[in-house]
Amino acid sequence: MDTARAAALSLIREVTENGRLLPEVSDKFLSPLSGPERARALRLALTTLRWKDRADRALGPHLRMKPRPEVLNVMRLALCEIYVEGAAPHGVVGAAVDLSRGTERGKGQAGLVNAVLRNVLRKGPEAWEALPIPHLPKWLRKPLVADYGKAAVAAMEAAFAAGAPLDLTVKDDPERWVTQLGGTVTPTGSVRLARQGQVSKLPGYDEGAWWVQDAAATVPVRALDPQPGERVLDMCAAPGGKTLQLAAAGAEVTALDISEGRLVQVRENLDRCALTAEIVAADALDWQGGPFDAVLLDAPCSATGTIRRHPDLPVAKTADNFPDLFALQERLIDRALSLVKPGGRVVFCTCSLLIDEGEEQVRDALARHPGLTVEVAPLALPGIDPEWIGVEGLRLRPDYWPELGGMDGFFVTVLRRPTGDDDSAGGLG
Template sequence: MGGIDLARRAACALLTGVIEEHRTLSEQIAGGALDGLSPPERARAQRLAQTTLRNLPRADAMLKPHLRKSPPPDLRALLRLAVIELCAEDAAPHGVVNAAVSLARAGGQRTEGFTGLVNAVLRKVAEARPAWDSLPPPALPGWLRGRLMSAYGKVAVQRMEAAHLASAPIDLTAKGDPAALAARLGGTLLPTGSVRLAPGAHVTDLPGYAEGDWWVQDAAAAMAARALAPRAGEKVLDLCAAPGGKTLQLAAAGAEVTALDISAPRLARLRENLERCGLRARTVAADALDWQPEGHFDAILLDAPCSATGTIRRHPDLPHVKDAAGIKALIALQAALLDRALTWLAPGGRLVFVTCSLLPEEGERQIEAALTRHPGLRCTTIDLPGIEPGWITPTGGLRLRPDYWPDLGGMDGFFIASLTFTR
């Protein structure tokens, strides 16, 4: 390729796909955007794209004084990526500028005529590098920021935005003793029982991966199955189960698990994870609004489809591909799934409702509405190790936010409610 950096080129293409075509990174990667790259190149391309998306307004602030007009999309992606390497990653200016010029020259009619501009602008950005550190964290999109300001206040939202700017660490759930896993991998045992790895860890290279001793799962996500507290021999339904982190937790506890998801390809990935970890569960590909089980369940975990606004620190492409258009439909779907799942509970059974959303409409208010619809429904206060009193909502649900645990590296945003139903 004549010295062209393939990872940089792929990262630029990913950025253009997100910003111009409104396609998520995972969608592009599943569609083959990184095919042909080596594993290190794939990892580097993803990291560069994610870091650029996380810092996009800051990159634009560094570029603005040196551009008289907005550059074409492909050139803008290249410049933004180079700014991130110069400022966020403190890469050597000479190498970054030369690589960017080479990419521009190899980009055909869309960029080859701008090599002089790329060279001049990036050299000026490198000289202005000290200004980077004083730039504020990027603000959330207006449709989301307004809702969160109403729910949590300005200071809390600013803290969340600061948390989004920091990259998300890798958390693991142990099949066995989490303290032993933390010691084995040199990780940190979090108060809730998850193990947090040091930055830069390559998951598949770590001891115990091939043997299925652990799996990757954000600490906040892992709390949902712990709130359900499955017992050996119980019949448990994991509803909307893929990719399966919670299924693995339930199966590891000895429960008889049925994992249901509407996506057959995602269930295939779940089965791969079960096999790797030496765990068993029945998998069903079906629409939960049409499917009917043969009997009742002792416990149900409903990880309902949602806006995923609680995972922005992990998926910085989301603010660029999502808006408020689908929120009402998601809220209606969550309510329908919850109402249907309640009919499948055995007497004395329990249901944990989960969304990875920061929006109260998909959490606190969803449960308040369900309690009104079902007079026999009760929300029991979640009591888990590591949970702080301020995280518990007035109805007893658990509100988790990315600005929590600031000294430990944060967590994803989740809402979790534990319900019992008396007909």
């Protein structure tokens, strides 16, 4: 049996049948494989999860009843490998039959797998291409349509289906790294690679000349505009891309995160890039520190802006934990304001497309804290369209830069604590 395909199927099943995210289960199924096999298995899993909706539409007319989940996933994987990855149909169908036989409940349905896949393939690739772009699940699509309208959501879905290029934040001279690595410089200054490979094998990795970070994710630190010597708190720091930006700008950075395990990667990247920051593992709601000149709060959120790179998210998750997330974000904003000096600035951001995790949080914070203000001037950065900036902050969407390959969805705002304020004023304690 093809070990990469088998591992991909296991990953797909964990997401679709058990509601697990890929980072939670990848090590279990990928660690026994060689480097090339790991990369192929992960690519197949991501491709299948991204195009699952279209695969289901293609399979539907040929199924009298919905097959067992493991059998359905075998057929999804096969169709996506053929039509998206461009694999030879004959070999993929044979492998799908073997995969079905290798599952506990799919042994008796190998014939069904073979027949259904061949019936779909008889219609040709034109039938596949004529099917709609994969839709987001209703739990996410409905609020996004309410916030942005159907046309904008359709454009986002097209961006999600296209996937994401690899962006790098470089310490200096982006054009030099474009020459060495290929690609282009985004309007915001990131290096966007023309093709992806094993990141650790790329020129500049070992010497710490750059780190992987979506172009949109660099904007919050650019808006904060850290100055050399400023004391800056990166409040929910892991996985650390923004910590590296702050340190590279010369700020005295404290990288705070509740997860000691996730901070390991922050330490490793700081060491690799020869940058320094104080690393603190603690709950931001309880930790005592500061005051700081500035605080960067990249708050825990639904991560709905990152589906280009994480197609497992809308499959595995639902809206059940949204109220708890929204409440946590409110508490973290209040805590960030208490840790910054009077007159200091707090950059609040989320990699979410939901207004409740962006604009609405700002409106609520202004109501809770008299004298607190939003500053939009720092958001007028190179590469940022002025139309993306509203009174509450900057809204970035996956369908922006369509000719360049899009960007992650983000909300970014700059909050200014009143001068002369103290912890007892405006509920900042």
